[in-house]
Each structure stands twice: as C-alpha cells, then as structure tokens.
Amino acid sequence: MGLISVEAPAAELRDIKSHNHDAMSRSAVLHRSIHENVKFPRLVGGKGNFLETDDGRRIFDASGGAAVACIGHGSPRVRDAVAKQMMQISYCASTFYSNDAYEELCRLLVASAHGHMAKAYVVNSGSEAMEAAMKLARQYYLEKNPAENQRTRFIARKQSYHGTTIGSLSMGGHKARRVKFEPMLVDNISHVSPCFPYRGQDGETDEQYVSRLAQELDDEFQRVGPETVCAFVAEPVVGAALGCVGSVPGYFQAMKAVCCKYGALLIMDEVMSGMGRTGTVHAWEQEGVVPDLQTIGKCLGGGYQPIAGVLVNNVIVQTLDRGSGAFMHGHTYQGHAVACAAALEIQRIIQEDGLINNCQRMGQLMGKLLHQALDSHPNVGSIRGRGLFWGVEFVLGKSTKEPFPVSDGVAMAICEMGMKRPYCIGVYPGTGTADGIRGDHIIVSPAYNIVTSDVEWIAKTLSALVSAYFSAKGS
Incomplete structure (x- = not known):
C-alpha cells in the first residue's frame, strides 16, 4: 500500500519527483526561524x-x-593546537581520566584570578556553567553545615539573561525569553531591579541609586527568608538582555555587603562580559569585589570550540574538601580535551599579543x-x-x-x-x-x-x- 506502480502515469511520477526535489531544496535544520521565506546566508x-x-x-x-x-x-595557531590535541587524544572521560590541556587551562584560569579562585570547572556552554554554579552553591551549604539545608533559593535581577536550560532560564529575568516556558520554570528564584542608570536612575546621585537598590535586595532577602537564600546572581555588565549595561560605582560592593550580611554567596555571570571583553580579564576586577562563584564562556574559546566554565573560590573548595571531597554533578563532555586545547591556545594568544x-x-x-x-x-x-x-x-x-x-x-x-x-x-x-x-x-x-x-x-x-x-x- 502506498507503493508506486511500475505503470504509474507520467503525471504522477512528475509529482513525486517534484515533491522529492522540493524536500531536498528545503533545509532540514531546525533554524531559529523555520519559515520558508527566511533564508540564512551560508x-x-x-x-x-x-x-x-x-x-x-x-x-x-x-x-x-x-x-x-x-x-x-x-587562526592557524588554534587550528594547529586543535589538530595536535586530536592526534594525541580527543575524548577523555572525566570519571576516570584527566588530560594535559584540561589541567593547563584550569591552572591558567585560576592564576588569572589573582589568588581569589582555587579551582575551575569546564563545561560546554554558558547555560551549563550557570546550572553548575547553582548546584555548587547549594552543595556548599549542605557541606558547610547540614543545618543550612533550607538554603534552596536564589535572587537574580530583572532583564537579565543567564542561559536557556530550565534552571538557567529560571535564573534569568528576561520576560520575553521566559514567557512560553513560565509554567515549567523553577519557583525558588526571585528577581530584583537591575542597575540600569539610563532607565532606572531617576534624578538620583549614584550613592542614592545604589542605596535604593541595596535596600531592595535587602528587602527581598527578608521577604523570602534570608536563611533560605544560596546566592545573589548578577552580570557585572549585562549583555544580551540590556545591551552592555554596566553598574554605577559602588553598586556591587553594596550588593556584596547585603549578601555577607545574610551569609549568602555572590555569583557573577561573566559568560558574555568576561575573559577580557570589558578591558580586564575578569569584569569583576573593575567592581572592587570578588565573587564566590563566577561563570565564564564566550571569549574563553573564542568560537573555535564549545566551552564554558565556573571559577570557584577558596572557601567553597576548602569546604568541599573537608566534606565529601566531590562535586555531585557532571557532564559527558566536561573538560573536553580538544575544546580545552583550543581555549588554552586562545588565552595564550591573548596574553602574548x-x-x-x-x-x-x-x-x-x-x-x-x-x-x-x-x-x-x-x-x-x-x-x-x-x-x-x-x-x-x-x-x-x-x-x-x-x-x-x-x-x-x-x-x-x-x-x-x-x-x-x-x-x-x-x-x-x-x-x-x-x-x-x-x-x-x-x-x-x-x-x-x-x-x-x-x-x-x-x-x-x-x-x-x-x-x-x-x-x-x-x-
């Protein structure tokens, strides 16, 4: 049933050929727009x-x-570094093994943080990095003091973007990206106002504006219960959601003070603004504060390989070391040898040049x-x-x-x-x-x-x- 008879009319054969030709000419990719009138340049x-x-x-x-x-x-240098790594070993199952590219890249990343970070955790995308940071923050409190197991909440900012997986999308405050998936998002994340001088600073001095935003964050801690909050999450320079909006002087110092007041962590998302993009290796270097956890991504690998990561400060690492000695999280392709080789060569080029x-x-x-x-x-x-x-x-x-x-x-x-x-x-x-x-x-x-x-x-x-x-x- 449904097979073409060998005696099929010529018109029917023409229709079949035409259908097959049309199907072959259409893209099989689920592009960001699948309308036939939208053509993506190759x-x-x-x-x-x-x-x-x-x-x-x-x-x-x-x-x-x-x-x-x-x-x-x-870049010929990155091409050669990738090829060399592929000739040595491409895939390294992190459950059992490590590799030189992974070790050297993480050493470079930790060294770039001026002694404030102790370990680096390498994944494949910024969304994965944010998911890892969320879970690491939660595990930190469980291992620091089992009595703090009520810390399950996060406070982030409106008009922010932290990724597109369920957890990272929940963290973000960008309404348009969230709207279709709102019923699926986790409900342990709330949002406060961003530091957005162009639209948010209405006739105030920088000091007044910072004070108001700090009070808003403090009020949110009080509203949800300060003992339930793992971390405050923010981008030092907001990228996709606001278009390169940095904070006014003193903002992150004030936010850090509120976090310290309630024993919560500060997570800074530098997936888009980090690794040199804003004029320092880490954007937080311009803010007068150091995050407890930091996500990095785009300019880590420069597009040559998919790669992102989390930098973890000394206190969190020491706490896990005294406890379970392991981060209860993992990905098949974390610390991928070829991706790490590409990122390592890119970071060397940035430094040397x-x-x-x-x-x-x-x-x-x-x-x-x-x-x-x-x-x-x-x-x-x-x-x-x-x-x-x-x-x-x-x-x-x-x-x-x-x-x-x-x-x-x-x-x-x-x-x-x-x-x-x-x-x-x-x-x-x-x-x-x-x-x-x-x-x-x-x-x-x-x-x-x-x-x-x-x-x-x-x-x-x-x-x-x-x-x-x-x-x-x-x-």
Whole structure:
C-alpha cells in the first residue's frame, strides 16, 4: 500500500519527483526561524575579522557573533593546537581520566584570578556553567553545615539573561525569553531591579541609586527568608538582555555587603562580559569585589570550540574538601580535551599579543567614535559599554525614552540590513531592553586584535546604517 506502480502515469511520477526535489531544496535544520521565506546566508569561509558568504559577500564581524570571536576567525595557531590535541587524544572521560590541556587551562584560569579562585570547572556552554554554579552553591551549604539545608533559593535581577536550560532560564529575568516556558520554570528564584542608570536612575546621585537598590535586595532577602537564600546572581555588565549595561560605582560592593550580611554567596555571570571583553580579564576586577562563584564562556574559546566554565573560590573548595571531597554533578563532555586545547591556545594568544591592553585602548576609541557618530540621532537613546563591549539602544524619542513597538522588530531589522551591501557589517540584536518585552538595542563587540582603522570603519558604517534604516522607516 502506498507503493508506486511500475505503470504509474507520467503525471504522477512528475509529482513525486517534484515533491522529492522540493524536500531536498528545503533545509532540514531546525533554524531559529523555520519559515520558508527566511533564508540564512551560508558561510563558506572566515579569516580575521571577515566572514565570507556563499553569495560573495565579505561581512565585517563587528560583534564576533554573540560577542564570541575574540581573536577573529581562522587562526592557524588554534587550528594547529586543535589538530595536535586530536592526534594525541580527543575524548577523555572525566570519571576516570584527566588530560594535559584540561589541567593547563584550569591552572591558567585560576592564576588569572589573582589568588581569589582555587579551582575551575569546564563545561560546554554558558547555560551549563550557570546550572553548575547553582548546584555548587547549594552543595556548599549542605557541606558547610547540614543545618543550612533550607538554603534552596536564589535572587537574580530583572532583564537579565543567564542561559536557556530550565534552571538557567529560571535564573534569568528576561520576560520575553521566559514567557512560553513560565509554567515549567523553577519557583525558588526571585528577581530584583537591575542597575540600569539610563532607565532606572531617576534624578538620583549614584550613592542614592545604589542605596535604593541595596535596600531592595535587602528587602527581598527578608521577604523570602534570608536563611533560605544560596546566592545573589548578577552580570557585572549585562549583555544580551540590556545591551552592555554596566553598574554605577559602588553598586556591587553594596550588593556584596547585603549578601555577607545574610551569609549568602555572590555569583557573577561573566559568560558574555568576561575573559577580557570589558578591558580586564575578569569584569569583576573593575567592581572592587570578588565573587564566590563566577561563570565564564564566550571569549574563553573564542568560537573555535564549545566551552564554558565556573571559577570557584577558596572557601567553597576548602569546604568541599573537608566534606565529601566531590562535586555531585557532571557532564559527558566536561573538560573536553580538544575544546580545552583550543581555549588554552586562545588565552595564550591573548596574553602574548597584549590583546587585553588593546581591548582597553580600542574600546576607549570605540566609545568616543560611537558617541560622535550617533549621539545626535533622534532615535538613539543611549550608548554605553566598556572595553570592546558596546550597546546602542533605540527609542521613538530621546525625551520620552519610549521604546518601539515589538512588532516593528527594529534591532533585528537593523542587523539584517547591516549584513547586506553596501554595509556588510555584522552586529548583534537584542530586545526587551526597556521592560523585558519592549525595547531594542544592538551590540558591537569585535575581536580584541582590531586596529584604529577598523574602529573608525565600524563607527562610520554604523552611522550610515542607522541613518539609512530610520530614514527608510520614516521615524
């Protein structure tokens, strides 16, 4: 039944062939958009700051994808390091074995924290890193004092993004990302206001603003029961959810003080802002505090291999060492030898080539030129950032700060227009900037090894792109 007869009419055979041809021409990938009218350009190459598409475009990767490609594309050194590791050993089951790349990478990461961190735990993605940090925080209290087994809660911030697994999505406060899955999310996480000067600091001094946010956090500890909270979780510079928003001076010191008051941990999510992106190896170095746990990711491996991790401070490691001596967690591919070899070589390149210093210098120039190019545009509400991590927020009007309707899709439209000729620039779009649903921004986060002429071109091209988009839109 259902088989084609050998005597099938010619018309029927043509229909079958046509159906098979159409099926083969359609992508079998569950893309981020599966509508047939949405076509994803195929990348056929990448070298330095440029991506090459199958239709001949050379797109300047001014965002490093999602703030990932920190040394650019096609590094021979990383390629050779990966190949060498694959010739030695690719997969290492962490239940039984270790490998040199894993050991050396973790030593480098611990050393980069100036004595504040004792161990590193390497996984495959930022979401996995956040899940590990949550479980490690819980286990710390169980091993510190069994009487603290009531510590099961976390406090995070609204308009934050910490990952897309159930646990990490629950931690995040980005409404648009949560809405479809809200009934599935865990209910032991609550959210307080972010430190968002552009939209949250209403006529206050920095000291007044920090004091108000600290009191809000303190009130939340009291509301849920301070003895039930494992940690406060925050991004030192908020990436995808807000578009490169850093805190005002003294904010994290005040938040740390509230955590210490109630015996809770401070977890800093540096998956997007860490490993040099904001001008120091760790973003917390600019905040005057040290987290108890820190997640890292994107610029750890620079896109050459999937890799992320957790840095663990001395107190937590010592507590586990005196107790079970083991972290009750694990992944098949944790500490993957090839991924660690790639990340290790990338971190060596960053150190040897002085790319953190270059990130600082080029970041200062980037901020200056973006402000010069875009501050006067009526639909640019805010430009903010640190190092080579800059965000541009778009509004209906400067005075009201009113966001565009969600249906306008401003950020994505600018991104897609930018990929086309004559611009050929890649920027990263973000939404929900204003309230978790409404609001548009783009992120500019190029490789650490860019030069002055690159920064000048980025600012000039973005200015032309933004002007052309809003002129066509009629805003």
